[in-house]
Amino acid sequence: MAIRLSFQTEKKQGTLLISDASESNKSDVIRGFFSLFGSEKEPVQTTVYSHEIVVHSQGKPEELQKKVSEAINQRLQQLESRPSKDEVEIKKPELINSTRTLNPTIGEMIGGAPQQEVPPEEPEWYQTGIKNKEGVPHYKLRYWCKNPQCRDRSNDYIKEDQKTVSCRKCGQELLVRQATDEHLKRDEWGNFFIADKPVI
Known part of the structure; x- marks a missing residue:
């Protein structure tokens, strides 16, 4: 002192x-x-x-x-x-989120827990390549638009006897042909038909 x-x-x-x-x-x-x-x-x-x-x-x-x-x-x-420095017990506050509890977090209470998305079941036509529209079978087709300003590529489902398809983006008409040498047989990508040539 x-x-x-x-x-x-x-x-x-x-x-x-x-x-x-x-x-x-x-x-x-x-x-x-x-x-x-x-x-x-x-x-x-x-x-x-x-x-x-x-x-x-x-x-x-x-x-x-x-x-x-x-x-x-x-x-x-x-x-x-007064207690000496050695006798004084220093209590540190717990770190935020340092312990796990069964109680919901603030984020879960405010915005709700993030919903786990259940993967939708694949429709049957993903496997078969055949989609029934009003009882009429439609077969998978892959088209490539030849319009230089468009060049869209997409899948579509058409009737067995359909001869042309229209590009969804630009509307160009394309000729339909079989994907393989055999009628209604799928190629390695699951297509029955291909449309890649414009209608003249």
């Missing part, structure tokens, strides 16, 4: 600074400092700084010495009653 005493009378002035004072020698040091001033009868102004201790008083050195000792003892008791 550091002690700083400033003492001033009309004739004398003194300052005492002790950087490390123990309980056993603080009283002796303070008594010795006041004895240097003798038994003055005139009032004095005294200020004592020790951590947060400040005493302002006027009176005889003996009275001031008593007040300073009481203030220092009181402050020492306060400091001794």
